[in-house]
Amino acid sequence: MIAQTELKEKVPAGNDAGLRSDACAEGCSERHSHHSSQTKNNLITRLNRIEGQIRGVKGLIEKDTYCDDVLNQIAAIQAALNGVGKLLLEGHMRSCVVERIESGEYEVIDELLVTVKKLMK
Structure with missing residues (x-):
């Protein structure tokens, strides 16, 4: 970076x-x-929170916490990451994708479809 x-x-x-x-x-x-x-700022705040959650899971594993409790924390982290992805995708579609289509760059649709498929895995 x-x-x-x-x-x-x-x-x-x-x-x-x-x-x-x-x-x-x-x-x-x-x-x-x-x-x-x-x-x-919203995205960075969310990512900082997720980063803290990941450090927390690492601590739980180091403390030999019951597996189901750790798995529930991992599920919460995945949901939080999905939330960040949804916000980014919405902004991308409303700005970048629209602008590129308006300028005749229709290949952005294929690019977007590939990205959505990755997000839906």
Whole structure:
């Protein structure tokens, strides 16, 4: 992940809320998300909570906690991650996908279908 200062240098003016993916394969275009500061903060808060839950599960395992209790915590973490995914997907469809379709980039539909299939596993 790149530092915030580097991010601001690489993101066009007026789009500093966007996120850059370093996992981008060679040849892909520079694309950025359109998250509002409120949405971004919401996502980060949720992910921080999930990170804490994962550390908690690690602690439960280290303490030899009853398996069913650990499994229930894992189910809660998966549900929380699904919630983050749903928020991201909704925002992606309402902004990125619509914009790309409007600009004639219909391949975004295939990209979206692949992503939805991955989320539904």
